[in-house]
Amino acid sequence: MTEDELVEAIRPFTRGSGDDAALWQPSRSHRSVISTDMLVEGVDFTRNLMPLEDAGWRAMAANVSDLCAMGARPVLATVALGFPKEIAREDVLALYRGLAECAAAAKLDIVGGDLSCARDLTIAVAVVGEVRPSDAKLRSEGRPGDVLAVTGPLGAARAGLGIARDGAAIGEDLELEALRAFRRPRPRVAEGRFLGASRNVTAMMDLSDGLSTDAARLALASGCAADIESVPVAPAARALAERRKEDPQRFALAGGEDFELLVAVRPRAFAHVATRYAARFKRDLQRVGTLRTGSGVSFNGARLDRSGWDHFAG
Amino acid sequence: MTEDELVEAIRPFTRGSGDDAALWQPSRSHRSVISTDMLVEGVDFTRNLMPLEDAGWRAMAANVSDLCAMGARPVLATVALGFPKEIAREDVLALYRGLAECAAAAKLDIVGGDLSCARDLTIAVAVVGEVRPSDAKLRSEGRPGDVLAVTGPLGAARAGLGIARDGAAIGEDLELEALRAFRRPRPRVAEGRFLGASRNVTAMMDLSDGLSTDAARLALASGCAADIESVPVAPAARALAERRKEDPQRFALAGGEDFELLVAVRPRAFAHVATRYAARFKRDLQRVGTLRTGSGVSFNGARLDRSGWDHFAG
Numbered sequence: 001m002t003e004d005e006l007v008e009a010i011r012p013f014t015r016g017s018g019d020d021a022a023l024w025q026p027s028r029s030h031r032s033v034i035s036t037d038m039l040v041e042g043v044d045f046t047r048n049l050m051p052l053e054d055a056g057w058r059a060m061a062a063n064v065s066d067l068c069a070m071g072a073r074p075v076l077a078t079v080a081l082g083f084p085k086e087i088a089r090e091d092v093l094a095l096y097r098g099l100a101e102c103a104a105a106a107k108l109d110i111v112g113g114d115l116s117c118a119r120d121l122t123i124a125v126a127v128v129g130e131v132r133p134s135d136a137k138l139r140s141e142g143r144p145g146d147v148l149a150v151t152g153p154l155g156a157a158r159a160g161l162g163i164a165r166d167g168a169a170i171g172e173d174l175e176l177e178a179l180r181a182f183r184r185p186r187p188r189v190a191e192g193r194f195l196g197a198s199r200n201v202t203a204m205m206d207l208s209d210g211l212s213t214d215a216a217r218l219a220l221a222s223g224c225a226a227d228i229e230s231v232p233v234a235p236a237a238r239a240l241a242e243r244r245k246e247d248p249q250r251f252a253l254a255g256g257e258d259f260e261l262l263v264a265v266r267p268r269a270f271a272h273v274a275t276r277y278a279a280r281f282k283r284d285l286q287r288v289g290t291l292r293t294g295s296g297v298s299f300n301g302a303r304l305d306r307s308g309w310d311h312f313a314g
Numbered sequence: 315m316t317e318d319e320l321v322e323a324i325r326p327f328t329r330g331s332g333d334d335a336a337l338w339q340p341s342r343s344h345r346s347v348i349s350t351d352m353l354v355e356g357v358d359f360t361r362n363l364m365p366l367e368d369a370g371w372r373a374m375a376a377n378v379s380d381l382c383a384m385g386a387r388p389v390l391a392t393v394a395l396g397f398p399k400e401i402a403r404e405d406v407l408a409l410y411r412g413l414a415e416c417a418a419a420a421k422l423d424i425v426g427g428d429l430s431c432a433r434d435l436t437i438a439v440a441v442v443g444e445v446r447p448s449d450a451k452l453r454s455e456g457r458p459g460d461v462l463a464v465t466g467p468l469g470a471a472r473a474g475l476g477i478a479r480d481g482a483a484i485g486e487d488l489e490l491e492a493l494r495a496f497r498r499p500r501p502r503v504a505e506g507r508f509l510g511a512s513r514n515v516t517a518m519m520d521l522s523d524g525l526s527t528d529a530a531r532l533a534l535a536s537g538c539a540a541d542i543e544s545v546p547v548a549p550a551a552r553a554l555a556e557r558r559k560e561d562p563q564r565f566a567l568a569g570g571e572d573f574e575l576l577v578a579v580r581p582r583a584f585a586h587v588a589t590r591y592a593a594r595f596k597r598d599l600q601r602v603g604t605l606r607t608g609s610g611v612s613f614n615g616a617r618l619d620r621s622g623w624d625h626f627a628g
Contacts, residue, residue: 003429009407013414014393015423022425024390026340026444036440038394038430076338079328080352080438093323100327109329111336114438115317116352124394124428124438126350130340 021066023136031136033129035066041121049164052091054183056098059123062208064106064187065259069206071137071196072129074108079125082118106189135196142203142222142264148289151191151261154211155237156181158255162240170239178236185259192261194280200269207260212253212304214262216297225294232286264291334380337450345450347443349380355435363478366405368497370412373437376522378420378501379573383520385451385510386443388422393439396432420503449510456517456536456578462603465505465575468525469551470495472569476554484553492550499573506575508594514583521574526567526618528576530611539608546600578605
């Protein structure tokens with residue numbers, strides 16, 4: 001049973017759009033957005049690969065990124081923590097410090113939470129944001145012909161995980177870049193709001209499980225196939241892949257938790273959107289492929305199996 | 315380190331009122347409320363004491379009850395689930411069915427969530443509700459002289475836990491009543507909204523950890539002492555306590571998860587509020603004591619140590 005199959009099985013009990021975050025309407029002129037994510041020690045993070053402060057940061061970043069994917073502005077978060085009774089008070093505070101630092105960077109408040117005992121350290125964050133009704137983006141509105149693009153190069157977080165686990169000799173600067181991407185990923189708040197405000201962006205989601213997996217999700221939700229033509233690879237990911245004699249683009253395709261955004265853009269407007277994006281953010285909105293009628297994902301013409309992260313597969 | 319001490323230690327990282335739920339303002343005329351709670355198998359529930367459907371119900375009920383305590387109407391929930399890879403698909407669905415049944419009873423939608431691997435089955439729910447600004451109640455606004463009252467008799471859930479664990483011969487009807495209170499507790503949605511709308515109710519919270527513990531929290535937040543004079547005891551709790559040769563009121567004082575509401579009411583208005591409550595709900599708003607200047611909690615004149623549930627004590 002894969003994660004997506006399980007999500008499908010519980011769908012009858014929920015009123016979800018299939019996006020990671022959900023919209024609701026607290027008043028006629030406003031839309032709120034909510035999302036939740038759970039991180040478990042030993043599954044989503046391990047203390048030997050990152051300090052607890054960084055685990056806290058990443059838990060908040062993963063949730064904030066789900067709001068970014070809808071074009072929303074983060075407003076607040078709640079935090080439910082489960083941890084062993086024997087945990088040191090300093091460890092709980094370190095975790096909370098990381099959560100709070102990421103919250104401050106994304107300009108949202110942690111407004112409350114819950115503490116519980118658990119064998120494994122468990123962090124469940126829920127975040128709420130706001131978005132103008134006309135700016136809210138889903139993953140399901142892409143159309144055949146749309147250009148697929150990402151907000152930045154991919155694979156740095158995967159390279160950071162590899163370096164934290166096995167070490168690597170790719171030079172100090174690239175190692176630091178990769179470790180930072182892995183431990184302190186930056187949710188694309190401003191980028192998400194900018195792209196959400198564009199009428200030419202038809203669908204958006206964040207890349208949490210790798211482009212190969214997440215492009216398949218966007219394509220499936222939009223009732224399309226996705227053809228990936230090229231993958232922008234972060235310098236650290238390229239260096240690590242080459243050192244390991246792996247294909248850098250495939251390395252980056254399978255790399256989760258970059259938290260870049262994946263968008264579908266109307267083809268005739270793509271150049272315009274990309275120019276405005278580059279002027280605003282001093283980096284490129286990088287074309288990775290197109291949507292077309294059909295189903296599935298291809299890379300350079302060959303059908304691509306999902307290579308990204310799935311909690312329940314295998 | 316107790317749970318309350320830990321909550322105090324992480325307070326600098328948060329913007330919380332000390333209530334279980336937090337208020338925010340999505341637009342000028344609206345207030346939204348959010349709350350989160352985490353339940354962990356082996357700590358908050360065990361499968362040998364209740365089916366997973368009931369565990370799901372209780373997880374949702376605990377969260378909804380936090381909204382009730384603020385006078386809010388529940389609107390939506392997100393659910394983050396962590397569970398072992400080997401779990402049966404039917405078990406996940408049973409858990410979700412219980413969550414969804416309680417959500418339907420409280421008239422809210424489950425709008426999304428997250429699935430994660432974990433050694434222990436872990437349920438983290440976040441609920442959002444709405445409340446008119448003038449109806450929102452905190453636990454911190456009680457005043458010396460206010461009458462303390464509860465929305466119904468206490469101890470039934472504790473009796474149900476005892477019966478599920480050890481059995482008891484208190485008669486089939488009382489056993490069923492106690493087991494239902496334990497496995498399918500009913501959050502006081504209508505009662506909370508009714509009391510929230512009363513200007514004479516100064517403070518409100520839900521009884522999740524037992525009156526002795528929660529009255530101490532309300533008193534501390536309000537800068538008062540609480541004198542408990544009498545405790546309304548649910549029939550099943552009285553029968554079980556007597557069978558065990560325990561004092562029924564002390565049994566009920568320490569009984570958590572009844573999810574009745576505890577309110578502070580202006581003394582001259584109490585009779586009026588109680589009369590209207592009884593007319594509306596066909597049950598009594600039961601006086602349990604008063605707030606006064608000072609600190610701590612007494613029961614029948616003797617200082618009461620906390621006897622309720624604390625995740626991290628001892």
